[in-house]
Amino acid sequence: MMRRIRAWGPGLVLILPSLIALAVFVYGFLGWNIRVSLSSWRGLAPAHDFVGLRNYIALFSDQRFTEFDVPNIAIFTLVFVAGSLAIGFVMALLLDRGVTGENAFRSVYLFPMAISFIATAIIWRWLMDNGSGESETGINKLLAGAGLGALHSDWFKSGSRWAIAAIALPAGWSLSGYVMSLFLAGMRGVPEELREAARVDGASEPRVFWHVVRPMLLPVMMSAVVILTHISLKTFDLFYAMDQKNIKIDTPALYMWFTTFDGGFYARGAAIATLLLLGVATVIVPYIWYSVRVERRR
Amino acid sequence: MLLGELGPDKYTGLWTGKTDWKSAEVTAALDTFNKVLAASDIKSSAADWQPAADRVIDGAAVYTVMGDWLDGYLGRAKKLTFKTDYDVAASPGSSGVYDFLSDSFTLPIGAKHRAAAEKWLTECGSVQGQDLFNPQKGSIPARTDADKAKYQNYLATALKDWQDPATKIVGSLTHGVVANNAFGSEIDTALGIFVQKRDPAAFGAAIAKAYADTK
Amino acid sequence: MTRREGRIRAPSAPYVATARYLALFAFACFFLMPVYALLVTALKSPAEVSVVRMWQWPHELSLDNFGIVWPKLREGFANSVMMALPASVISSLLGAANGFVLSKWRFPGADFAFSLILFGMFIPYQAVLIPMFQVMSYTHLRGGLLGLILVHVIYGLPITTLIFRSYFTGISEELIEAAKVDGAGMLRTFIHVALPIAPPAFAVSMIWQFTSAWNDFLFGVLLTNKDRWPITVALNNIAGSQAVPFNEAMASALLACLPTLAVYVLLGRFFMRGLMAGALKG
Structure with a gap:
């Protein structure tokens, strides 16, 4: 026994500082946040009392949370994830079979990922300006120039329930290149022999894709959905820099920030954050479990 | 809007609990606010004041309800002349009332450079400091012995109103004079929802609840 | 790929x-x-x-806009450089050690520990903000860059660990066994055998960490005072409103993106690999 410990002990010691740091900063903090959400802390001085689920119950009758934030984030997630998946997939499909200048195209599709959400929002808030007539500009002006003036939109300033969907445009601009590279890697991971075998059997290219390649892309698609969904739920800066305090694009992440650090409603902020954590955990935990298990089987 | 419809005393009562947010008068005042909103291009409670002022300059809008600092923007940034290019009027129902806010600096306990901070505060509070800062921003001095010649055009009228003993003074909500941070942020939320839903009664009820919760 | x-x-x-x-x-x-x-x-x-x-080609090229905004951004730029460089170096070094142990010097429960580490990468940071705010205020680490660096190092550990673990999993077991036969201990094997072959993983990890630290807003706005604002916070404060002149907003956004864009253009290959790692696909 001692000899075995001597064999792996030093390794454990080497990573112990990291493990402790993460234990405190991830699990300790998450736990403490849940504890705060069960207190009545409001204002500058922390309260350490225990009020049960009162903050959560209050959230369920909080108009901002139930009628704006939750539907908003649902709409945003739906449009952003579906849109990025579709665009990323099509781009990967176009590139898959090899085209001249592939590297150039790939670089162009991916570079927005290197740009911060703050800068992205600053650029796009001007592109999605809702001026009309003489003050028309941005995308609306491009559309009008292309004879598509009918598509003129007020974007995120629109009065519609779907105003927040406009933010999926800069978010998708930022991340669909990422989805493309995931799909591209997946498509190229399919052994050529498999495709060749199908072709020999007389399958047409679309059929080869449908019967050979598509089933193998399922895990890739799952990765993409999980990653995009968790980004969507926790994104803060993109909305914040786009049009802060516009309730049409308010999300739980923003409500948490403003109510906690502007209003001093710490307990309520902690409750919103805990719900966000639950939302993210329901997609992430199975994903990590699955990934590590698949890897072990290999 | 509330100030103009309710008058200064009841307006002040909104922040001290003496005026009921759910009362018929307040609901009626909010209803009027609703009608004003319907005639404006405001789609969000977070709309900024400069684009709104720009629309007045362009002639696309007739007026904008704003504070003293708009004078600084129009006169200095946009180089317009008071009386010939633009003019001011009291917001309906608010003649003889001054809705005030003040910029202030604090001296924190345990400040690292206390002496320097005190020097800065003394400078800000001096006649000279006040007269240097205020005309630039478009605001009026907190001191009564300031040099009135430095405050021309619109600022002269503002200063006159401010120093007139008959003027009633009330505090501005947006700038944190009458509501603490907690109440203020709850009002922000309620206002945001109101601009979307346009329901005066629900708005009043939400604020009444927020007031009780954050007292 | x-x-x-x-x-x-x-x-x-x-x-x-x-x-x-x-x-x-x-x-x-x-x-x-x-x-x-x-x-x-x-x-x-x-x-x-x-x-x-906005879509019209300029009549004449001018750099005047940069002259206007650079003085306002300079401090934030410097702060971000001073924060992102150490954050990415330290996080990568720790990640290398973790990755090595979790792949080549495993202890019982290593996979479980790895899963727990990985989860840190995906948490919504909102759920740690309040405790972080309290702890950093209490330890007087809030306000300056030190606290921000610490936070970026720690929350960077999951991805850097993942990158190095995948990398070291790919190298042959014989190399490690040979070192063991020679009587080398864990630390010597790590330093003399694993680290010398790890530069590609360092490139991926440092680039990834540098980009995320440079682009972060949430931690920066929570943990720093005005004179220590990172570039994203400074950018949002000078350009994050429609009241800012359009030319200044665009020029400052461009300046703020330059370092990460330069990294992307020059070292895009490694950036791509970081992307794949981020999807748990070493």
Whole structure:
């Protein structure tokens, strides 16, 4: 026994500082946040009392949370994830079979990922300006120039329930290149022999894709959905820099920030954050479990 | 809007609990606010004041309800002349009332450079400091012995109103004079929802609840 | 990513190829459109700039806009450099050690520990903000760059650990065994055998960490005072409102992106690998 410990002990010691740091900063903090959400802390001085689920119950009758934030984030997630998946997939499909200048195209599709959400929002808030007539500009002006003036939109300033969907445009601009590279890697991971075998059997290219390649892309698609969904739920800066305090694009992440650090409603902020954590955990935990298990089987 | 419809005393009562947010008068005042909103291009409670002022300059809008600092923007940034290019009027129902806010600096306990901070505060509070800062921003001095010649055009009228003993003074909500941070942020939320839903009664009820919760 | 060499392309009709290129160009235009508006606006003289003419080519090129915004951004830029460099170096070194142990010097429960570490990468940071705010205030680490660096190092550990673990999993067991036979301990094996072959993983990890630290806003705005604001916070404060002149907003956004864009252009290969790692696909 001692000899075995001597064999792996030093390794454990080497990573112990990291493990402790993460234990405190991830699990300790998450736990403490849940504890705060069960207190009545409001204002500058922390309260350490225990009020049960009162903050959560209050959230369920909080108009901002139930009628704006939750539907908003649902709409945003739906449009952003579906849109990025579709665009990323099509781009990967176009590139898959090899085209001249592939590297150039790939670089162009991916570079927005290197740009911060703050800068992205600053650029796009001007592109999605809702001026009309003489003050028309941005995308609306491009559309009008292309004879598509009918598509003129007020974007995120629109009065519609779907105003927040406009933010999926800069978010998708930022991340669909990422989805493309995931799909591209997946498509190229399919052994050529498999495709060749199908072709020999007389399958047409679309059929080869449908019967050979598509089933193998399922895990890739799952990765993409999980990653995009968790980004969507926790994104803060993109909305914040786009049009802060516009309730049409308010999300739980923003409500948490403003109510906690502007209003001093710490307990309520902690409750919103805990719900966000639950939302993210329901997609992430199975994903990590699955990934590590698949890897072990290999 | 509330100030103009309710008058200064009841307006002040909104922040001290003496005026009921759910009362018929307040609901009626909010209803009027609703009608004003319907005639404006405001789609969000977070709309900024400069684009709104720009629309007045362009002639696309007739007026904008704003504070003293708009004078600084129009006169200095946009180089317009008071009386010939633009003019001011009291917001309906608010003649003889001054809705005030003040910029202030604090001296924190345990400040690292206390002496320097005190020097800065003394400078800000001096006649000279006040007269240097205020005309630039478009605001009026907190001191009564300031040099009135430095405050021309619109600022002269503002200063006159401010120093007139008959003027009633009330505090501005947006700038944190009458509501603490907690109440203020709850009002922000309620206002945001109101601009979307346009329901005066629900708005009043939400604020009444927020007031009780954050007292 | 595996690239197949000399693979057989099924011949396709010329119109298919043309359509393919047209589609690829259309997508490229979509991604480049904001950059075009950004560049032409930033390079116009301030007098020529107008929001309604954002798509027009400049009459004459001018760098005046940068002269206007650079003094406002300089401090934030310097702060971000001083924060992102140490954050990415320290996080990568720790990640290398973790990755090595979790792949080549495993202890019982190593996989479980790895899963727990990984989860840290995906948490919504909102759920740690309040405790972080309290702890950092209590330890007087809030306000300056030190606290921000610490936080970026710690929350960077999951991804750096993942990158190095994947990398070391790929190297042959014999190398490690040979070192063990020579009587080398864990630390010597790590330093003399593993680290010398790890530069590619360092490139991936440092680039990834540098980019995320540079682009972070949430931690920066929570943990720093005005004189220590990182570039994103400074940028949002000088350009994050429609009341800022359009030319200044565009010029400052461009300046704020330059370092990460430069890294992307020069070292895009490693950036791509970081992406794949981020999806748990070493």
